[in-house]
Amino acid sequence: MSGSPDLSVDIGPMKLKNPVMPASGTFGYGQEYSEFLDLNRLGAIIVKTITLKPQVGSYPHRSTGVACGFLANIGLQNVGVDRFIEEKLPYFDSIDSPLVVSIGGQSVEEFVEVANILNRQKRVNALEVNISCPNVDKGGMQFGVDREVTRDLVKRVRDVTEKGLIVKLTPMVTDIRPFAEICQVSGADAVSLINAPVGMAIDINTRRSKLGRNMTGGLVGPAIRPFALYLVWQASKTIDIPVIGIGGISSAEDAIEFFIAGASAIEIGTWNFINPSIMIEVIDGIQAYMVENKIQTLSELIGTLS
Secondary structure (H helix, E strand, O other): OOOOOEOOEEEOOEEEOOOEEEOOOOOOOOHHHOOOOOHHHOOOEEEEEEOOOOEOOOOOOOEEEEOOEEEEOOOOOEOOHHHHHHHHHHHHHHOOOOEEEEEOOOOHHHHHHHHHHHHOOOOOOEEEEEOOOEEHHHOOEEHHHOHHHHHHHHHHHHHHOOOEEEEEOOOOOOOHHHHHHHHHHOOOOEEEEOOOOEEOOEEOOOOEEOOHHHOOEEEEOHHHHHHHHHHHHHHHHHOOOOEEEEOOOOOHHHHHHHHHHOOOEEEEOOHHHHOOOHHHHHHHHHHHHHHHOOOOEHHHOOOOOO
16 A cells, blocks of 8 residues: 555535544534644534524533443533624634534524524534424424424525535434435435433432433443444445444544444544543544555445445
């Protein structure tokens, strides 16, 4: 093999120099991690979910440890789209890596409005639509567990944005495949999965939830990796657009598993809290694996499960 391996990958209109990104909700607005790693080395930067209006987030307790991970209920705390554009977005003028903004809302109309506003921002390269948000119009049910709501939401966001469009899927469905197909035919450039499955932890002495009045939280960490890997494998066999793998990734070996299963790129979440430079280590580890195995391009690895 001559030269260094090519880690680049195309996700819709974005060309990523490598397939490694932070998962939304674990990387703040990006700048917070700049003292720990060179943001320009990342394939892309995904910031926390932005909503139309500022949100204060959930009540304490917001997190609790469980076996092989923890439960988190943050409640999409964020500054709102206007303050994000005014206060957070200018920082990225000095960063070369593509910027992906996760968007959320309490109604389809809110998603569409946020997408429309961000479509006018040149520095934003893509949107990741967080369809695990609770849908107020449907009594709090997640957008992403209803096929017709998912179809309508993705189509309407696609209609108002020329940016790359990634849809982040919830695992809280019977079968992930029809949801991936709906996203593809409705105009998504890629799907990312999985968002955190919902879980509980109970204090047996008080007989109360360890997350207090929040009751439940998203399960994150290594515990969900085998589940995520399975759903990525299923989705990648079903659709032609790229699949971005998320769930319990803490090493280059974990990331490579996702590529073999069919992911074109990956997002690292919880492990950013434990090791803020983990994404750089994973990028270097993927490159070393490709050199050792004489793999010239990432496409030679993707979807090679036999």
